[in-house]
Amino acid sequence: MNKATIAEKVHEMLGGTKVQAEKAVDMVVDSIVEGLKGGEEVSLAGLGIFSTKMRAARQGRNPRTGESIQIQAMRIPKFRAAKALKDAVK
Secondary structure, eight states, rough: OOOOHHHHHHHHHHSSOOHHHHHHHHHHHHHHHHHHHTTEEEEETTEEEEEEEEEEEEEETTTOOOOOEEEEEEEEEEEEEEEHHHHHHO
């Protein structure tokens, strides 16, 4: 399933045009991304919690040359599934 499939399901459920359904899906995704960029947790009941965490700087190795490189610290997205989602997937 991809974003276009989700937009199609939204279109079937709500009616309107496909363009409006695609905009609605894009707005949800954009809202989640903006929340994470701002350092917020985004919680969707029944689905889970989107958040970010810091990954420490570390030493890595270039696979092509074998040279040791320094990888910078970075903020990465994280997702914790809600109990309802875990139970539905079982």
